[in-house]
Amino acid sequence: MNMQDNEMDQLFRAKLDSYEVEPSAKVWANISDELGGGKQRKSIVPMLRIAASVVVVISAGLFFLVKKQVNVEQPASGKKLAGVVIPVVKPTGSVQPGSINQTVNTVPQIQPAVNVQPKQGLAAVVRNNTAQQQAGATRPATTNTVQVPVTNTVQTQAPITPPQTLIAAIDPPKASDAHAMPDGPIAIPTNAIAGDNSKGNELALATTPADEDNKPTQAKKRKATGLGGFLNKVIAAVDKRDDKIIEFTDTDEGDAITGINLGILKVKKQK
Amino acid sequence: MMFLQPKHITTEELITRCKAGERKAQELLYKQYAGKMLAVCMRYATDKMEAEDMLQNGFIKVFQKMADYRGEGSFEGWVRRIMVHSSIEYYRKHHKMMQVVDMEESGYEIPVNPVASANLDAKDLMALIQKLSPGYRMVFNLYALEGYSHKEIAEIAGITEGASKSQLSRARTILKEQVEKMEGNRYEYAR
Numbered sequence: 095m096n097m098q099d100n101e102m103d104q105l106f107r108a109k110l111d112s113y114e115v116e117p118s119a120k121v122w123a124n125i126s127d128e129l130g131g132g133k134q135r136k137s138i139v140p141m142l143r144i145a146a147s148v149v150v151v152i153s154a155g156l157f158f159l160v161k162k163q164v165n166v167e168q169p170a171s172g173k174k175l176a177g178v179v180i181p182v183v184k185p186t187g188s189v190q191p192g193s194i195n196q197t198v199n200t201v202p203q204i205q206p207a208v209n210v211q212p213k214q215g216l217a218a219v220v221r222n223n224t225a226q227q228q229a230g231a232t233r234p235a236t237t238n239t240v241q242v243p244v245t246n247t248v249q250t251q252a253p254i255t256p257p258q259t260l261i262a263a264i265d266p267p268k269a270s271d272a273h274a275m276p277d278g279p280i281a282i283p284t285n286a287i288a289g290d291n292s293k294g295n296e297l298a299l300a301t302t303p304a305d306e307d308n309k310p311t312q313a314k315k316r317k318a319t320g321l322g323g324f325l326n327k328v329i330a331a332v333d334k335r336d337d338k339i340i341e342f343t344d345t346d347e348g349d350a351i352t353g354i355n356l357g358i359l360k361v362k363k364q365k
Numbered sequence: 366m367m368f369l370q371p372k373h374i375t376t377e378e379l380i381t382r383c384k385a386g387e388r389k390a391q392e393l394l395y396k397q398y399a400g401k402m403l404a405v406c407m408r409y410a411t412d413k414m415e416a417e418d419m420l421q422n423g424f425i426k427v428f429q430k431m432a433d434y435r436g437e438g439s440f441e442g443w444v445r446r447i448m449v450h451s452s453i454e455y456y457r458k459h460h461k462m463m464q465v466v467d468m469e470e471s472g473y474e475i476p477v478n479p480v481a482s483a484n485l486d487a488k489d490l491m492a493l494i495q496k497l498s499p500g501y502r503m504v505f506n507l508y509a510l511e512g513y514s515h516k517e518i519a520e521i522a523g524i525t526e527g528a529s530k531s532q533l534s535r536a537r538t539i540l541k542e543q544v545e546k547m548e549g550n551r552y553e554y555a556r
Contacts, residue, residue: 115404121417
């Protein structure tokens with residue numbers, strides 16, 4: 095049986111040409127994946143972006159809801175608050191001069207220590223239980239909220255000033271900055287409120303020339319409109335919906351956020 | 366194992382729809398040619414699994430290059446060429462380092478089943494080819510079954526023309542031995 099090369103080639107060709115073998119199902123599945131993989135991956139990216147921004151918004155919202163122990167006191171509007179006493183709560187007694195310096199050292203010019211002129215003056219309310227607490231609390235507050243140059247006047251007058259001068263002249267953005275401070279010592283009732291009064295009449299100052307001793311207790315009860323009320327008004331001017339983008343409510347401990355409305359995401363705390 | 370194409374769709378229509386990227390059409394086209402093309406790939410492979418890898422790579426190329434098919438020559442021939450190239454590429458990737466070992470040297474013997482060898486069908490021949498060392502297998506396939514010249518094989522496989530010729534010669538010798546053995550068995554069985 096001496097087979098020629100051609101014969102053998104012919105044999106193989108004839109037999110194998112019509113030969114078919116069914117592939118397993120996974121082959122098409124793999125091909126289909128390979129061909130369609132690109133499209134599927136592309137569609138995931140925008141979804142991830144949306145998910146990421148939702149996470150950011152929710153965590154910001156939760157942060158504000160939790161932060162109600164921080165009191166940022168401030169007049170709701172200028173005229174209304176003239177004469178309102180802003181509380182200085184200090185269980186341990188008088189405010190330490192040293193700590194005042196620390197807090198207020200970024201406050202711009204204050205000419206008279208006690209009677210601060212409405213359009214110029216700035217002041218800070220410092221309420222602290224211990225100097226140590228304050229040190230931690232004020233550091234971020236002053237550096238972040240106030241961008242006005244430091245003047246010496248405040249420091250020199252500090253010993254006189256603290257109990258009776260409470261002024262807040264804050265323009266809205268700064269106020270919200272102050273409120274947004276996410277710093278650690280939330281429980282420490284220390285605030286440094288200051289700002290430039292370039293906004294003029296809108297922002298008011300409150301000074302209490304009289305009756306220094308009574309001030310702390312009075313102030314606490316009368317804190318009907320704090321930063322929250324002020325912000326509510328500002329927001330109401332912009333956001334006409336029933337549920338504002340963010341709503342504040344005064345509580346005993348201070349202002350708290352009781353509602354967030356981001357369109358698709360709505361959180362409202364019933365009081 | 367025929368993959369019948371639905372009567373209302375012609376191959377031209379299928380090709381047009383595949384060019385548009387229609388997944389359903391791609392699947393129909395795949396089903397129409399997969400069986401035949403797997404048989405082609407198997408000749409270049411050691412086993413079916415390897416052949417399926419070649420088939421998969423080949424079909425992905427078919428769909429990616431579909432726009433290049435201008436309707437000149439048979440579509441099946443075009444697909445088949447892609448499969449052959451895909452198989453060779455696979456071989457070069459996976460078997461380049463393999464030593465060329467003769468079946469005789471490795472002591473290989475085709476297991477002879479008297480009943481099966483009596484028929485000497487495609488399956489048997491496929492088994493013989495798959496047992497060749499990859500280099501012999503590739504050259505024999507390209508020359509004897511696909512009709513490429515030694516010059517073309519040298520280009521495709523990245524070897525010299527002389528190597529192609531000598532490998533073809535060796536492959537034929539081995540195959541002839543095996544086939545005659547099988548036919549001899551058939552003869553004895555028939556008697």
